[in-house]
Amino acid sequence: MVKKILQIATLGKDTDTVLVGLRNFPAHKLVLICLSEDKAIADDFSSSLKRVLKIPIEVYCLEGRDILSGLLTAISNILEKDSKNFDDVIMNVAGGDKLLTCGALSAAFVNGTKAFHVMGDTPILLPVLKMSYSEVVSTAKMEILRAIDKAGGLVESLQELSKLANYGKPLLSYHIQGAQDSRGLMELGLVDVERGRRGKSRVKLTTLGRMLLLGKPGVST
Numbered sequence: 001m002v003k004k005i006l007q008i009a010t011l012g013k014d015t016d017t018v019l020v021g022l023r024n025f026p027a028h029k030l031v032l033i034c035l036s037e038d039k040a041i042a043d044d045f046s047s048s049l050k051r052v053l054k055i056p057i058e059v060y061c062l063e064g065r066d067i068l069s070g071l072l073t074a075i076s077n078i079l080e081k082d083s084k085n086f087d088d089v090i091m092n093v094a095g096g097d098k099l100l101t102c103g104a105l106s107a108a109f110v111n112g113t114k115a116f117h118v119m120g121d122t123p124i125l126l127p128v129l130k131m132s133y134s135e136v137v138s139t140a141k142m143e144i145l146r147a148i149d150k151a152g153g154l155v156e157s158l159q160e161l162s163k164l165a166n167y168g169k170p171l172l173s174y175h176i177q178g179a180q181d182s183r184g185l186m187e188l189g190l191v192d193v194e195r196g197r198r199g200k201s202r203v204k205l206t207t208l209g210r211m212l213l214l215g216k217p218g219v220s221t
Contacts, residue, residue: 004085005029005086005088005089005090006027006028006086007025008030008031008091008092009032010033010034010094010095010104011096012097013041014095015041017092017118018030020123021094022053025116025123027055029055030053031082032058033060034059034061034062034100035096036062046059060074060078068103073214079113090114091113093126094116094123101117110212113128115128136183136188137188138182140175141188144161144165144185145185145205145209145212148161149205150164154202154203154205157201157202158173159200185209
């Protein structure tokens with residue numbers, strides 16, 4: 001039985017990297033992600049590919065200044081919409097500028113999606129986690145991260161965070177600091193803890209923590 005493959009590819013002015021990816025990893029649907037300045041290129045390229053490959057092709061155009069957040073959100077929406085209809089998902093991170101490449105690879109890391117880069121005419125599979133990063137993050141930890149995010153990404157004390165997340169301070173400390181039987185949010189690289197005024201612990205969401213929330217992945221129990 002032939003596997004149905006969804007391929008997601010970043011795209012810039014050079015479309016050859018997408019063609020290399022399709023030759024080596026045939027897809028049953030292709031989603032192209034580009035910057036607004038490259039939308040015309042993406043639309044023309046998409047139309048040409050549709051005539052030749054006879055597969056569905058969609059174009060996601062990233063608007064605004066916060067390209068990284070837009071990219072992570074776009075990939076999250078694509079996976080939420082399409083992944084259940086396909087047996088596998090693979091991401092081509094080679095197209096477009098370096099920010100698109102870094103963002104797409106980060107999204108693959110967060111979502112546990114296979115990814116590859118392109119060197120010349122050769123695709124290079126990248127070492128992405130085989131499981132979603134969120135599979136090691138419990139429901140409680142995700143709720144704490146969301147509470148910090150709603151507060152603007154920084155909470156001045158565990159007492160304040162306790163009210164926001166509706167968890168007692170001992171339990172908060174367990175989820176943030178970790179223990180022998182559980183890695184904490186600090187060790188996972190999702191929050192930083194600093195000493196604030198009067199010795200209070202300021203808890204700050206890291207870039208990886210924000211990415212995890214933007215990716216909207218599922219949570220473990």
